[in-house]
Amino acid sequence: MDFERAAQLGACLSKDYAAEMLRLLVNYRSLSASEAASRLDLHVQTAQTFLDTLASLGLLDKEESLEKSRPYFRYSLKTTRITLDLDLASLAVDDAPSDLGKRIRERKNAGARFTEARGGNAISSVAVWTGEGRSREERKLTLTEAQGAFLYHLPFPGAEPLSVAVIMKKAGIEESRAPEILDIVARLQALGVVEASATRSGEAQSG
């Protein structure tokens, strides 16, 4: 199951009427949104949305019924067991050699405020102003130990950019921490704090 479908299922199961709704589905051969809503004292649209979501996730059968004056849908359970199987590895940041070879430095006039960690030799957080006008707000990113050491060694705005791999080596960060480093680099790039330049051949390997 991919993350979006797992999130939909999780959202459905977290509703306070979910258990009662599933009880009805288990005990009735089939159920319309109107029937479910009248039993659980819900708005019919609420029941309809819940049942449609479960149907889109493949847990319910949805059949059109024409027995009344207007056509409507009836829902029936396809299975009495729900398994939420989510592979978290699919969420990992791609740390291909090309990403580690990306040459970066702090962007000029980024306006970021760096807070030095207690004891020095690392940054503990970065604060950046985002948005415009009334929606302008300060976004503060608290850093992990490895990310803090990495940012401490990030080249200054006017300095020669260095590859992620070289900065990691200078900061004494293990290669196994590369995904979290690449994650903060991507976030700071999106916030305009870090800028990347073209990869210099061979630097990723040398790092």
Place this chain on the structure above:
Amino acid sequence: MYVPGKLKEDRSITALLPALVTLAVFFVALAMGGRPLGWLVLGLAFAFFAVVAARSYGRTRNAAILVQTAYLGLAAAWLLVAPGSFLGIENPRLYRLLGACVLLSLVWLLYLFLGRRLKWRGREILELAALPVKPTPDAFTSRPRPAGRAEYTRGEILSFAELLRRNHLAWAYREADRVVLSPVKAGQEFPYLYGWSVPDYRDRTWVAFDFDGNVSAQVSREDYLDYREELSLDALCESLAAVFVGFLEQFRKGEARRIVERLDDVSRSPVS
């Protein structure tokens, strides 16, 4: 050696403010109550400055401040007991002796002042740091920069920090695992010497030596903008750290005097 200055000229009159305010108060008192009141006010002002100076000695241990304290204290006594003033004494010999002491301490103080023994040397340090840095369009960042490693022991770096503070080269902040040295410019020393608490170094220029041998440096926005031209911040931080590492090496070789001589080559002015 002539060193072309890279810093903007110091036109601040902060250092003169206490004297100017004292003079103004003295003339107001003189106009309102004549010589007795004028002398009393001036004497009390000198006594106040003597106490404040004595307190600042406790923070820096600079011997020249003791001479300054002695001069201010003696001058206060001389003014307060002047014949004809409210607390005047009728003993001309004692009064003349006191006057001679004031004169002697003033001459000594002037000697120390002209020898830059009371001056804070932050500007000279920033000038030295900027010497090898070429003007390049750059942008400021508030991040400290790692500046390599240096050889020293914990005891050596603590003694070195003490030396810099005693000679008014930099304010030393001792932390659990490092020493931070922040150069203080002439005219900006008052909060350090007389404030209720010493200013935080985080937004200022500093060089840190941790007890594992790592050196890092930061240049404050205020100091960066004080240079006439835009300098490479990266190179400036590196050079600033190199200046302090150079001082440390001279200190370790027992050539601490050369540190002050090197700064004297940058500027011979006793005030800025």
